[in-house]
Every structure is written in structure tokens, then in C-alpha cells.
Amino acid sequence: MFQTVDELIKMASEQRLSISEVMIRTEMETTGKSREAILSKMADQLLVMEQAVHRGIHEDIKSRSGLSGGDARLLKRYIEGGQMLSGSVLLGAVSNAMATNEVNAAMGTICATPTAGSAGVVPGVLFGLKNKLNPTHEAMVNFLFTAGAFGFVIANNASISGAAGGCQAEIGSATGMAAAAAVEMAGGTPEQSAHAMAIALGNMLGLICDPVAGLVEAPCVKRNAIGASNAIVAADMALAGIKSIIPCDEVIDAMYRVGRMMPTALRETALGGLADTKTGRELKKRIFGSAPSSSGVKEQ
Amino acid sequence: MKYRSVFDIIGPVMVGPSSSHTAGAAKIGRMARKLLGVRPEQAVVTLYGSFAETYRGHGTDVAIAAGLLDFDESSQQLPEALKIAEQVGMHVRFEADTRTPVDQPNTARISIAAGERQLELVGVSIGGGKIEITEVNGFSISLSGSNPALLVLHHDKYGAVAEVAGLIAQHEMNISYMEVSRQEKGQLALMIIQTDEEIGEELPSEISGLPNILNVAVLS
Known part of the structure; x- marks a missing residue:
């Protein structure tokens, strides 16, 4: 069992294992379940992710409020036009991430990674890199174990709740997890994974959770988009040999402490940030008015 | 954790x-x-x-x-x-x-x-x-979810706790923490049992079948 990124990296290095293998063995030890059962459950999660991405890209998704849906498809068409300023791998990841969160906003089925509001980043990056790296199915499942290992440390030492720590705790965490997993899939070392995570999460510090009308739509869908691109850039930087000046565990601790300092208005209460702009307030009024949202429900 | x-x-x-x-x-x-x-x-x-x-x-x-x-x-x-x-x-x-x-x-x-x-x-x-x-039910409890847990609502009668503990032992599971609270002697009581192992579907249904047991819920 590992409590910190430092311990995770040491376990991997000393036993000459990948991060994903350390996570699989730890899971076997903690739950008493067989390797087959654990691998098969993760393959199920992967399938749910793939289906959500597919739906978001190929179906006409629209949320009940009308605030989100269709942007993943717009971006996909733009990529196919070939005139993009960045690259197809990066924008593909972004498009997949948005697809997942658009499905989520429309009350579709997703796999929380680590949360539903941040569910786009990890699968976005994974399926974005698929065309570039041609991973085996096993390698794709391992990507999720590596992402999970880093998320596990964040969740136990800081927080993965926007209500507790702001968006940095949700999409920030997802971005760090995806960056670390991308490094492993690309053939980097466990240390490089930790640096990628530290760079990615470090770049998301202070990010507030300010959902317009309290809905997991704006800015959430686009923040997943930026999270996915940030993760790939951080992974590339780490693979190039760039190191985070502040060690990964200290970045996680900083994220936790920044979250503690964040006022309630900026932690998923929809009382600050973009939610509390002129347009944000008008949208809330238009969507909910003064009437209850659902029949049969009284509000006091 | x-x-x-x-x-x-x-x-x-x-x-x-x-x-x-x-x-x-x-x-x-x-x-x-x-x-x-x-x-x-x-x-x-x-x-x-x-x-x-x-x-x-x-x-x-x-x-x-x-x-x-x-x-x-x-x-x-x-x-x-x-x-x-x-x-x-x-x-x-x-x-x-x-x-x-x-x-x-x-x-x-x-x-x-x-x-x-x-x-x-x-x-x-x-x-x-x-x-x-x-x-x-007014019992202040702290179930952090750090271990799997059983919540058992039961009548405060002789042997109720022992029978539940016996079933858990039969399943070769280890109790890491246990707490029993009740409102009044002989009335309704609540057992909170945390285990080291994951709780499957069989154990809760077997506990439900015991005398004096009202309901069982699992927090995993």
C-alpha cells in the first residue's frame, strides 16, 4: 500500500514494475480479489468510457437546459477540415473529453474519473492518444490503473470534490492523472509520470468551481477540454526530460491547502465566478425561473 | 484512508x-x-x-x-x-x-x-x-467508508449481537471495529460493524434472516 507519490514511485522502481502493475497488486492485496476480476472490472470501465465518447461524437446530444451539447461534434468536423492551428492528437483528445462531458450533462452513463464533472479528461487523453500510439487493449486498461494510482494519492491526501476544494480538485486532479498515465503509455519512466502529474496539477492550482446555474455544463465541459490539452502538453514536457521544481506530493499538498483557503462561493455553490456574472445569473433565471425544476417537488 | x-x-x-x-x-x-x-x-x-x-x-x-x-x-x-x-x-x-x-x-x-x-x-x-x-435514528455515528461496513438495525435482545458476530466469523471475515447503540433498554438498537474484507451479498441476507434483526445495509 502506498500513501504518497514518492512511495508509489519507490515501489515501482525498487521492484522494477510499472505504476499500473503496482496499482493492480495493491488492489489485489486490499480487496482480496483476483487479478482476473480486477482487470475485467477495469475493462468494463474502459468500455463505458469508449461508449460515452462514441455517443458524444456521433449522436446529437443536448442537455435539458440547452447549455451544453454538440461542441464535441463541431470540433471533430473542424479537425477533419485539416486547418487546425494545433494538432490532431491534441484536438482529438479535447474533442473526446468534451464528448464525454456532454453525455454526462445530458444524464447519460459515464465512468467518473475521478468525478463525473471531470470525467472527460482521462478518457479524452486515452482515446486521443490511441491513434498516435496504437496501444494494445491491455495497455489501455493499464492507462486507467496508472491514472487511478495517482488519483488515489490525491483523493486520500487532498480532495477530489469541487465542493471541498474547487475545480482544481476535480479537473485539476483528472489532468494530473491523465498526464501521468500518458507518460507511461508513451514509454516514460515512473519518475517522469510523477513530474508530468506535478506540472499538470501545478498549472491548475487555484481553479475555482463556479458552475452556471449550478449545472455541470458551463464552464465544466470546456474545462475538461482544457484539462485534456494541458495533460498532453505536461506529458510531452516530462517526456522531454523537464522536471517539476516542486515535487509531486508537495503540489498535491498545495492543492489541498489552496482549496481550504477558497471561499464557499467558489466551491460548487454557484454563487461566484462565472455563475455570478450578468449572463450567468440571467441563464439561471431562464432555466429555473422561480418554479421548481421537477414536478411533485416542493421547495421551501 | x-x-x-x-x-x-x-x-x-x-x-x-x-x-x-x-x-x-x-x-x-x-x-x-x-x-x-x-x-x-x-x-x-x-x-x-x-x-x-x-x-x-x-x-x-x-x-x-x-x-x-x-x-x-x-x-x-x-x-x-x-x-x-x-x-x-x-x-x-x-x-x-x-x-x-x-x-x-x-x-x-x-x-x-x-x-x-x-x-x-x-x-x-x-x-x-x-x-x-x-x-x-438520532445515533451519532462516524462511518467514514474507510472500511466496508454493515449497519444492522435490530431489537435490543439477548444474543442478537453474538449471532451476527457468529455469522461474520463463519464467513471467515475479520471485524475491525464494532459499535452498538440503542435508544432505550430493550428497544431498537443499531450495530455498526466494520470489516477488513469486502462484504458480499450472502452475508447481509443471512443476517436479515436471524431473529431480532430488522434491516441490514452495507456501506462499501
Whole structure:
């Protein structure tokens, strides 16, 4: 069992294992379940992710409020036009991430990674890199174990709740997890994974959770988009040999402490940030008015 | 350690839009339902903190109703829970309390009743779909979810605790923590049993079959 990124990296290095293998063995030890059962459950999660991405890209998704849906498809068409300023791998990841969160906003089925509001980043990056790296199915499942290992440390030492720590705790965490997993899939070392995570999460510090009308739509869908691109850039930087000046565990601790300092208005209460702009307030009024949202429900 | 498994992080598979406000809320509702033992006829749900501010946008009300209907967080029926509740005659009322300060931002108090049966539970959604239970029928408890746990509502009679402990031993499971609370001698009591091992489906159903046991719920 590992409590910190430092311990995770040491376990991997000393036993000459990948991060994903350390996570699989730890899971076997903690739950008493067989390797087959654990691998098969993760393959199920992967399938749910793939289906959500597919739906978001190929179906006409629209949320009940009308605030989100269709942007993943717009971006996909733009990529196919070939005139993009960045690259197809990066924008593909972004498009997949948005697809997942658009499905989520429309009350579709997703796999929380680590949360539903941040569910786009990890699968976005994974399926974005698929065309570039041609991973085996096993390698794709391992990507999720590596992402999970880093998320596990964040969740136990800081927080993965926007209500507790702001968006940095949700999409920030997802971005760090995806960056670390991308490094492993690309053939980097466990240390490089930790640096990628530290760079990615470090770049998301202070990010507030300010959902317009309290809905997991704006800015959430686009923040997943930026999270996915940030993760790939951080992974590339780490693979190039760039190191985070502040060690990964200290970045996680900083994220936790920044979250503690964040006022309630900026932690998923929809009382600050973009939610509390002129347009944000008008949208809330238009969507909910003064009437209850659902029949049969009284509000006091 | 609040989170034990990699599937707490890569999971749960759920209906959107929020792991804490939708999936966690559904789990709190379902926990109350399991402890009541039957579908409630009446439910009053008080929401605090971020739950109170944003429940309509996140479908927290829909999710808690789904839990009370015994749907899990990945059920395709979840989005229709309020309509289904109405159809089956389960009356649910939601109250948003934005004034009372709470220790944790996503807290819900659920009071449910069916015939003579009543139950009140306070649950907290801590992120990523994980929940904690802080109060059951006025018993202040602290179930952090750091270990799998059984909640057993029972009559305060001789041997009730021993019989449950015996069954757990038969399953070759180790109790890491146990607490028994009761309102009055000889009345209703609550056992909270944390185990080192994951709790399967067999054990809770065997415990339910014991004399003096009212209801059993599992927090995993």
C-alpha cells in the first residue's frame, strides 16, 4: 500500500514494475480479489468510457437546459477540415473529453474519473492518444490503473470534490492523472509520470468551481477540454526530460491547502465566478425561473 | 484512508451529471431505503451546503428519490425517479436549508416512513461518489467508508449481537471495529460493524434472516 507519490514511485522502481502493475497488486492485496476480476472490472470501465465518447461524437446530444451539447461534434468536423492551428492528437483528445462531458450533462452513463464533472479528461487523453500510439487493449486498461494510482494519492491526501476544494480538485486532479498515465503509455519512466502529474496539477492550482446555474455544463465541459490539452502538453514536457521544481506530493499538498483557503462561493455553490456574472445569473433565471425544476417537488 | 480501491477513483459507472451531487446522493437515499427495509410512503429530505444551493441543477433531488426507490447510481431509470415516485405513491418533499451551517458541504438529512416503520439518516457525499453516514435514528455515528461496513438495525435482545458476530466469523471475515447503540433498554438498537474484507451479498441476507434483526445495509 502506498500513501504518497514518492512511495508509489519507490515501489515501482525498487521492484522494477510499472505504476499500473503496482496499482493492480495493491488492489489485489486490499480487496482480496483476483487479478482476473480486477482487470475485467477495469475493462468494463474502459468500455463505458469508449461508449460515452462514441455517443458524444456521433449522436446529437443536448442537455435539458440547452447549455451544453454538440461542441464535441463541431470540433471533430473542424479537425477533419485539416486547418487546425494545433494538432490532431491534441484536438482529438479535447474533442473526446468534451464528448464525454456532454453525455454526462445530458444524464447519460459515464465512468467518473475521478468525478463525473471531470470525467472527460482521462478518457479524452486515452482515446486521443490511441491513434498516435496504437496501444494494445491491455495497455489501455493499464492507462486507467496508472491514472487511478495517482488519483488515489490525491483523493486520500487532498480532495477530489469541487465542493471541498474547487475545480482544481476535480479537473485539476483528472489532468494530473491523465498526464501521468500518458507518460507511461508513451514509454516514460515512473519518475517522469510523477513530474508530468506535478506540472499538470501545478498549472491548475487555484481553479475555482463556479458552475452556471449550478449545472455541470458551463464552464465544466470546456474545462475538461482544457484539462485534456494541458495533460498532453505536461506529458510531452516530462517526456522531454523537464522536471517539476516542486515535487509531486508537495503540489498535491498545495492543492489541498489552496482549496481550504477558497471561499464557499467558489466551491460548487454557484454563487461566484462565472455563475455570478450578468449572463450567468440571467441563464439561471431562464432555466429555473422561480418554479421548481421537477414536478411533485416542493421547495421551501 | 478515505478511498480504498482504484475503482473509487476510476468509477463509479453512473448516470450524470455529478458524482457527489447525483451518484453520492443516490447512494445516501438507497442506504436509508435499505435500513427502512421497504419502500417509503413518505419522505422528507433536507439538503444543506452545496446540496442546498445547487440540487436542482445536479439532479440531487432526482437521485435521492432514485435511491429511495432502491435504484443504484447507474440505473437507467434514475433520471425518471421523481415521476416513478409519484406513480408508485411515494411522496417526497425536498427542503433546501441554506442557513444551518454544516461541517461538510454536501449533507442530506432523510426522514422516511412506511406504516409503522420510521427512519432518519444523515449522509454526506464526500466526492467521487463516496459517502459517509453520520447519524441514524438520532445515533451519532462516524462511518467514514474507510472500511466496508454493515449497519444492522435490530431489537435490543439477548444474543442478537453474538449471532451476527457468529455469522461474520463463519464467513471467515475479520471485524475491525464494532459499535452498538440503542435508544432505550430493550428497544431498537443499531450495530455498526466494520470489516477488513469486502462484504458480499450472502452475508447481509443471512443476517436479515436471524431473529431480532430488522434491516441490514452495507456501506462499501
